[in-house]
Amino acid sequence: MGNIDTMRLDYSVRHQLALHLPADALAELLRRQIISLKKTMVELETAVQGNESEHVVACAHHLAGAAAMAGFGCLAAAARRLDKPGELTISDSSMDLELLRNEWMATRSAAEQSIE
Amino acid sequence: MEKKPIFNILVIEDEDATRFLCETLLAQEGYGVTAVSFLEQGREQLSQGKFDLILLDLNLPDADGIQLAMELSSGSDSPQILMMTARNNVEDRWSGFEAGAHDYMVKPFHPGELLHRVRNLADRASPHVVDTPKIQFPYCLFDRDKRCLETLGGDRIDLTQGEFKVLNRLISADGHPVSREALLADITDGEREGNWRTVDVLISRLRRKLDPEETKEKLILSVQGFGYRLS
Numbered sequence: 609m610g611n612i613d614t615m616r617l618d619y620s621v622r623h624q625l626a627l628h629l630p631a632d633a634l635a636e637l638l639r640r641q642i643i644s645l646k647k648t649m650v651e652l653e654t655a656v657q658g659n660e661s662e663h664v665v666a667c668a669h670h671l672a673g674a675a676a677m678a679g680f681g682c683l684a685a686a687a688r689r690l691d692k693p694g695e696l697t698i699s700d701s702s703m704d705l706e707l708l709r710n711e712w713m714a715t716r717s718a719a720e721q722s723i724e
Numbered sequence: 725m726e727k728k729p730i731f732n733i734l735v736i737e738d739e740d741a742t743r744f745l746c747e748t749l750l751a752q753e754g755y756g757v758t759a760v761s762f763l764e765q766g767r768e769q770l771s772q773g774k775f776d777l778i779l780l781d782l783n784l785p786d787a788d789g790i791q792l793a794m795e796l797s798s799g800s801d802s803p804q805i806l807m808m809t810a811r812n813n814v815e816d817r818w819s820g821f822e823a824g825a826h827d828y829m830v831k832p833f834h835p836g837e838l839l840h841r842v843r844n845l846a847d848r849a850s851p852h853v854v855d856t857p858k859i860q861f862p863y864c865l866f867d868r869d870k871r872c873l874e875t876l877g878g879d880r881i882d883l884t885q886g887e888f889k890v891l892n893r894l895i896s897a898d899g900h901p902v903s904r905e906a907l908l909a910d911i912t913d914g915e916r917e918g919n920w921r922t923v924d925v926l927i928s929r930l931r932r933k934l935d936p937e938e939t940k941e942k943l944i945l946s947v948q949g950f951g952y953r954l955s
Binding site: 621624625626627628629630631633636637640641643644666669670672673674676677678679 | 739740741742744745748749752783809810831832833834835836839901903904905906947948949950
């Protein structure tokens with residue numbers, strides 16, 4: 609696990625899950641967490657392209673919750689910056705969107721390495 | 725072993741991984757669990773069966789969970805409702821309770837927190853569960869009321885408080901694995917004092933007491949790196 613970006617994975621969350629779940633269920637949970645986040649990121653990008661700001665907010669809310677549950681703190685924080693119901697305008701959020709994309713790339717890579 | 729009546733929980737959560745986590749944690753604790761992603765699917769389940777508790781996500785794709793909580797709390801014999809959400813401001817929490825939630829849990833949550841809250845609600849509910857007072861094992865009978873075992877020959881084998889709690893929890897889990905941490909929490913009334921070795925020692929003593937004839941058939945199985953389950 610030498611090259612895993614541990615800053616993006618909160619291993620205390622993984623440890624707590626391991627105390628309560630058998631190894632096969634934990635592996636399945638991690639697999640589902642990554643798939644679920646991937647799906648929501650795709651949905652968010654589609655909403656950005658369609659300039660649907662409320663849908664972007666809904667996706668960001670979903671991402672923030674799912675990422676926090678998985679112990680992906682940096683990704684959750686980046687998603688929360690876009691979780692602004694009634695306030696978000698896509699044109700003014702390009703930096704936050706870029707931050708989210710970068711965090712997603714880094715987190716996904718670290719998470720996938722951690723379950724290999 | 726006699727089958728224990730089930731405390732039924734309906735999980736309504738659209739995020740796949742969180743739904744899987746709740747479903748797995750609760751099922752291995754011995755609860756009957758049905759899990760769905762949409763509010764409408766939840767309504768359909770509620771129309772088909774009796775649930776003792778609903779684990780309800782607030783932010784669902786087809787509707788707000790608050791709506792369902794309000795509908796349910798206005799009826800008689802309504803199930804307990806545990807709301808879960810990433811919304812954590814005072815107004816959101818208050819509106820959850822006003823809608824009829826019995827408890828409110830903010831994401832992210834610790835697996836132990838979920839189990840603790842559900843256990844509290846299950847204890848508080850007037851359950852449809854009728855605990856079976858006596859449970860038959862191959863070589864003895866577990867008498868929950870007297871907190872002891874009885875051999876086939878009628879001899880009484882006393883259980884310590886810790887042994888009773890561990891055995892009771894394993895029986896409640898209905899063959900699903902129970903983590904050492906959960907067993908330790910039971911023994912220490914949630915304080916988690918001591919260490920896992922305490923659990924291992926109690927299991928070892930229980931194995932001997934459950935098999936007084938020393939047939940060496942293991943009734944309590946180890947789940948490697950996790951805990952124990954009944955065979």
